[in-house]
Amino acid sequence: MKKKIKIGILIAVIVAALLIVFFQIKRIMEAAPEVPAIVEIPEPVLMYGLPVDSFQIESGTVRPGQNLSDILLSKGIPMTTIDQIAKNSVLVFDARKIKVRNDYHFFLKNDSTLTPQYLVYEINPIEYVVYQLTDSLKVTKGVKPVKTEIKTASGEIKSSLWNCMTDQGLSPMLAIQLSEIYAWTIDFFGIQKGDHFQVIYEENSVDGVPVGLGKIFAANFNHANEDYYAFLFLQDNEESYFDDKGKSLKKAFLKAPLKFSRISSYFTNDRYHPVLKIHRPHHGIDYAAPSGTPVFTIGDGIVIAKGYQAAGGGNFLKIKHNSVYTTSYMHLKGFAPGIKTGSHVRQGELIGYVGATGLATGPHLDFRVFQGGTPVDPLKIKAPPVEPVHDQNMAAFTALRDSLTTQLQKIPILK
Numbered sequence: 090m091k092k093k094i095k096i097g098i099l100i101a102v103i104v105a106a107l108l109i110v111f112f113q114i115k116r117i118m119e120a121a122p123e124v125p126a127i128v129e130i131p132e133p134v135l136m137y138g139l140p141v142d143s144f145q146i147e148s149g150t151v152r153p154g155q156n157l158s159d160i161l162l163s164k165g166i167p168m169t170t171i172d173q174i175a176k177n178s179v180l181v182f183d184a185r186k187i188k189v190r191n192d193y194h195f196f197l198k199n200d201s202t203l204t205p206q207y208l209v210y211e212i213n214p215i216e217y218v219v220y221q222l223t224d225s226l227k228v229t230k231g232v233k234p235v236k237t238e239i240k241t242a243s244g245e246i247k248s249s250l251w252n253c254m255t256d257q258g259l260s261p262m263l264a265i266q267l268s269e270i271y272a273w274t275i276d277f278f279g280i281q282k283g284d285h286f287q288v289i290y291e292e293n294s295v296d297g298v299p300v301g302l303g304k305i306f307a308a309n310f311n312h313a314n315e316d317y318y319a320f321l322f323l324q325d326n327e328e329s330y331f332d333d334k335g336k337s338l339k340k341a342f343l344k345a346p347l348k349f350s351r352i353s354s355y356f357t358n359d360r361y362h363p364v365l366k367i368h369r370p371h372h373g374i375d376y377a378a379p380s381g382t383p384v385f386t387i388g389d390g391i392v393i394a395k396g397y398q399a400a401g402g403g404n405f406l407k408i409k410h411n412s413v414y415t416t417s418y419m420h421l422k423g424f425a426p427g428i429k430t431g432s433h434v435r436q437g438e439l440i441g442y443v444g445a446t447g448l449a450t451g452p453h454l455d456f457r458v459f460q461g462g463t464p465v466d467p468l469k470i471k472a473p474p475v476e477p478v479h480d481q482n483m484a485a486f487t488a489l490r491d492s493l494t495t496q497l498q499k500i501p502i503l504k
Contacts, residue, residue, distance in 0.1 A: 335478035372464035373457035403446025
């Protein structure tokens, strides 16, 4: 009995001690200062690197005949300041290149004065220049963040590849890039109704607005019921397109259409013509060589023009190599046997002989290259790779090809 009483007393003492400790802790907690909640300060919203909340923004568009001075004068910027801004801009952006219909934005002081602090001019959808209108009058150039997304597209040809793209709201540049990839494989002037394509590519955008295309990673173009695959693959530190068997989609041009010659005139937009005695563009390369020197076609193709221009190229040939490249050969002494309009020629085949016909002061070949109908410098054409995927790279290529083929086949053909 006494033992039970002692145990009860001990329990009572322990409970009392615990209650004392509890109330002491409670008094301490109630007396402690309140800890303020952590408040997250939002990041400032920036536009062209400037905090939007600190300014009022007025936007405009460059009008015909308007220049930087006109735009700044419209906001009361004094001519002395404008002159200094123009000087500070010389190494950053040539203000004379401001274009009609491009946008600009004034950042005004956010008070009753609305004093202009900055002018931002959009050079293009990505690049812009910032003119500081106070203090140091600093001029800086910037770029908007570009977002790159992987996209897919497909379509069935009803009239032309271009129309197929635009009908679906796709960039016409996609048609141009496909025609260049398949330039040696498919004649895009001869595509047929019912041909169709699937493509995986990059699209770049700024502020949600498309601004251009990046790489095409893979494509399949079905022409005349035959599939033509193209896969972008890195080999020897250079990216190029290969078909599903690992063969290059391109063929190389010969470096020059004749041997044992020297260049007497280069590609230029302003050359003094030795016969006409005037300055005018010369969109070709002149190879000086003895009369009768053999001239060869630089690539496979079809002769699309053969004739004589008394006041120009004299005896000339024009050869279409594919849907992108065409070459011309002028001032020929004569043509090789069998060469006529419609003739199919092979790379390195004899097509004519150096002469001095037409407007020429001496025997030479005026050789020209056209890319998409536009003259280009023959010496600056990058020789495309023609080697297939190397044996040591075939495993990597096969894995990439199989993966991309699976993705292409999942793209439904839009009709």
